Amino acid sequence: MASTGKSVKAPKSKTLRCRTLHEYLKSLSPSVLDRLYNHPSTCLAVYRELSEIAKHYVIRLLFVEQPVPQAVIASWLSKTHAKEHKEATDTLTELRVWNEASVPGGLSAWILNPIFKRNAKVALLGGGKPWSMSAKLEQDQKARDLDFLNQYALERWECILRFMVGSQQTEGISADAVRTLLYAELMKCNEGSESPVITKDGFQFLLLETPAQVWYFILKYLETVETKGLDLVECLTFLFQLKFSTLGTDYSTEGMSEKLQIFLQHLREFGLVYQRKRKAGRFYPTKLALNMATRGTLKQIREPGFLIVETNFRVYAYTDSNLKVALIGLFTELMYRFPNLTVGVLTRDSVRAALRSGITAAQIIGFLRLHALPTLATPLPPVVADQIQLWEGERERLTTTEGVLYSQFVSQADFEKLRDYAQDLGVLTWQNDKKRTVVVTKQGHSDIKKFWVHHQKGSQHS
Amino acid sequence: MNEDTDSESSLLVVIFDTSLTQDVIINEEIKLSECLEIIITFVNSHLMLKSNNKIAMITCDSKNCQFIYPDSTNEPGQLRQTDGQYELFTHVEKTIRKNVQQFLVKTLEGEIGHHDSLFGAACSIALCYINRLENEKSLGDKMNSRILIITGCGNSGDQYIPCMNTFFTAQKQNVTIDVCSLQNEITLLQQACDITNGVFLKLPQLSSLLQYLLWVFLPDPTVRKKLVVPPPVSVDYRPFCFCHHELIDIGFVCSVCLAIYCKLSPICTTCEVVFKLKAPMKPIKVKKKKMIKS
Numbered sequence: 001m002a003s004t005g006k007s008v009k010a011p012k013s014k015t016l017r018c019r020t021l022h023e024y025l026k027s028l029s030p031s032v033l034d035r036l037y038n039h040p041s042t043c044l045a046v047y048r049e050l051s052e053i054a055k056h057y058v059i060r061l062l063f064v065e066q067p068v069p070q071a072v073i074a075s076w077l078s079k080t081h082a083k084e085h086k087e088a089t090d091t092l093t094e095l096r097v098w099n100e101a102s103v104p105g106g107l108s109a110w111i112l113n114p115i116f117k118r119n120a121k122v123a124l125l126g127g128g129k130p131w132s133m134s135a136k137l138e139q140d141q142k143a144r145d146l147d148f149l150n151q152y153a154l155e156r157w158e159c160i161l162r163f164m165v166g167s168q169q170t171e172g173i174s175a176d177a178v179r180t181l182l183y184a185e186l187m188k189c190n191e192g193s194e195s196p197v198i199t200k201d202g203f204q205f206l207l208l209e210t211p212a213q214v215w216y217f218i219l220k221y222l223e224t225v226e227t228k229g230l231d232l233v234e235c236l237t238f239l240f241q242l243k244f245s246t247l248g249t250d251y252s253t254e255g256m257s258e259k260l261q262i263f264l265q266h267l268r269e270f271g272l273v274y275q276r277k278r279k280a281g282r283f284y285p286t287k288l289a290l291n292m293a294t295r296g297t298l299k300q301i302r303e304p305g306f307l308i309v310e311t312n313f314r315v316y317a318y319t320d321s322n323l324k325v326a327l328i329g330l331f332t333e334l335m336y337r338f339p340n341l342t343v344g345v346l347t348r349d350s351v352r353a354a355l356r357s358g359i360t361a362a363q364i365i366g367f368l369r370l371h372a373l374p375t376l377a378t379p380l381p382p383v384v385a386d387q388i389q390l391w392e393g394e395r396e397r398l399t400t401t402e403g404v405l406y407s408q409f410v411s412q413a414d415f416e417k418l419r420d421y422a423q424d425l426g427v428l429t430w431q432n433d434k435k436r437t438v439v440v441t442k443q444g445h446s447d448i449k450k451f452w453v454h455h456q457k458g459s460q461h462s
Numbered sequence: 463m464n465e466d467t468d469s470e471s472s473l474l475v476v477i478f479d480t481s482l483t484q485d486v487i488i489n490e491e492i493k494l495s496e497c498l499e500i501i502i503t504f505v506n507s508h509l510m511l512k513s514n515n516k517i518a519m520i521t522c523d524s525k526n527c528q529f530i531y532p533d534s535t536n537e538p539g540q541l542r543q544t545d546g547q548y549e550l551f552t553h554v555e556k557t558i559r560k561n562v563q564q565f566l567v568k569t570l571e572g573e574i575g576h577h578d579s580l581f582g583a584a585c586s587i588a589l590c591y592i593n594r595l596e597n598e599k600s601l602g603d604k605m606n607s608r609i610l611i612i613t614g615c616g617n618s619g620d621q622y623i624p625c626m627n628t629f630f631t632a633q634k635q636n637v638t639i640d641v642c643s644l645q646n647e648i649t650l651l652q653q654a655c656d657i658t659n660g661v662f663l664k665l666p667q668l669s670s671l672l673q674y675l676l677w678v679f680l681p682d683p684t685v686r687k688k689l690v691v692p693p694p695v696s697v698d699y700r701p702f703c704f705c706h707h708e709l710i711d712i713g714f715v716c717s718v719c720l721a722i723y724c725k726l727s728p729i730c731t732t733c734e735v736v737f738k739l740k741a742p743m744k745p746i747k748v749k750k751k752k753m754i755k756s
Binding site for chain 1: 507511512513544547548549676677689
């Protein structure tokens with residue numbers, strides 16, 4: 001008898017997940033957090049993303065100087081919403097918005113983080129130093145309007161996406177953007193070929209909403225920022241300031257540190273800010289910056305949809321953008337191409353090809369829904385959504401588990417003995433009478449082996 | 463990601479009574495400027511809650527109402543930051559200060575009347591504004607609107623009819639009316655809150671105005687359900703008579719237009735109908751307003 005160890009790792013399809021602002025901040029060290037809270041814009045950004053209940057907790061405590069007993073805070077919410085209370089308090093503690101304290105009498109209490117409190121008050125009431133980018137400026141001679149800025153931001157961002165899809169137009173993408181893409185494993189350099197190619201994660205990235213893409217990209221960029229000699233806190237603070245700036249207004253670069261200037265140039269390359277010249281002394285934030293790290297998008301900033309999906313699985317895309325056509329081409333079979341219209345059809349093969357490249361059915365469905373024409377009654381026919389789900393389900397008919405194979409038993413009795421023992425232990429995965437084969441799980445292998453050795457000895461003695 | 467809450471915005475219209483004949487102002491218990499300061503902080507806190515929250519502010523006194531914010535002549539973005547305050551908040555603060563000042567100057571130039579403040583008119587402006595935004599908003603967006611009246615005026619019935627009309631309009635439009643009274647139990651406004659499911663609060667302590675505003679009036683009606691808030695006050699549903707503007711328990715009701723009088727008269731002064739009086743009239747108990755509500 002021989003036992004062969006065969007282990008197959010199940011290739012679980014990994015979905016690309018974009019961390020929220022809070023999840024990101026929780027992963028930072030306490031000291032970094034405290035330094036971040038030193039600026040009003042960070043406090044505002046964190047506050048906005050809190051849950052409704054937590055927001056009210058904070059505002060109620062904002063003007064209270066002493067610690068407030070936890071029991072008192074719990075009594076603010078009616079008893080039926082205890083779960084929300086738990087979530088709110090946990091988030092506030094993890095983000096260090098408030099700290100534990102004790103009041104006379106031994107009750108545990110909470111007190112707002114003094115740094116957070118001070119700066120939240122500054123944001124709300126005024127006082128303190130102006131934000132670093134709001135120095136006085138002369139009227140811009142060549143002021144840019146909103147349309148121009150939106151157009152600019154879109155072009156810059158599509159440039160990066162086009163590069164990922166591998167279109168020919170590679171000019172205009174900066175080395176930093178490419179480095180970030182490589183670092184984020186959205187693209188990788190294959191041996192032998194010079195230009196990087198898109199990875200499974202990259203495909204999933206392409207189907208995200210633009211703000212989610214920007215945030216994912218920026219997070220990855222921030223992870224590398226310290227290796228470039230920039231200060232993480234300084235950069236984050238600046239990002240949050242951008243987030244709370246006004247679209248269409250110019251801001252001054254005066255008084256910015258050397259490092260921040262470098263960071264600004266990077267943001268300019270990604271399309272988050274617009275600058276006419278490197279030394280212009282002023283810049284305009286774009287909607288990419290304003291939309292960053294918020295839950296969902298503001299309606300007025302969202303791009304209008306352009307897709308019609310019919311129940312016969314045809315996809316009509318009213319667009320002239322090569323990028324959008326390339327995106328649709330990821331999971332459809334393109335049929336016709338007109339100057340402003342592209343028609344594709346969702347087939348089993350085309351969707352399976354997309355699934356193979358790492359895209360999930362949920363992402364395809366999400367993409368079709370998101371970009372559907374807003375005037376449609378049903379953005380995506382249910383039959384199409386269901387079918388895409390089914391096609392994905394088809395690929396998951398096989399599941400793999402690790403196991404150890406026992407075969408070539410000498411007698412049927414031996415085989416049965418081992419099989420029954422494995423069954424009793426609950427480690428039997430599969431067995432076949434005729435072939436006298438047993439497969440047990442990996443955990444059960446050592447037990448079965450011991451049993452078998454013992455059994456062999458016993459049978460030899462008799 | 464929570465998609466439902468993203469398309470939801472909340473509009474808060476603050477009606478601030480600047481009439482100089484309010485008792486709290488005359489007795490110098492609180493200064494108008496302090497009050498304004500607190501209200502600005504309060505509206506900014508509302509804006510801080512969510513990026514798509516909106517505010518509007520209207521001032522009123524016994525003669526005029528004026529729209530204070532938003533001001534179409536003064537768009538955000540023209541101001542530069544002078545300190546660490548968020549740009550939008552600075553803009554709100556400056557605009558409100560400037561316009562309230564103009565309004566007060568205008569009031570002081572004219573004669574100071576001793577009438578009630580024009581809540582009915584101010585509420586109408588607020589409701590019109592809310593209606594406009596409702597029509598302008600894009601499909602699928604949801605807007606919760608409410609009105610907050612902050613006043614220190616007394617309890618009189620000069621404005622009974624126009625007020626009641628606007629309150630019922632608000633109820634139909636699903637607009638909640640909250641009232642923060644600085645001094646008195648104002649029966650008229652208590653009724654407004656009761657009709658529209660709002661909160662009426664008479665401040666127990668003037669010095670903690672901001673805390674009361676933040677605690678009671680900052681949460682949206684949807685959030686209020688989850689929070690523990692002060693129990694509703696018992697509402698005095700006695701109406702004011704149309705002839706002398708006095709609270710009455712028992713009075714006479716015109717059979718044609720339902721106008722209420724404290725004394726019997728042969729001609730209804732509201733609809734000018736002539737009553738045929740044969741037998742001496744007995745006073746009729748006035749129908750409670752609760753009947754109308756149902």
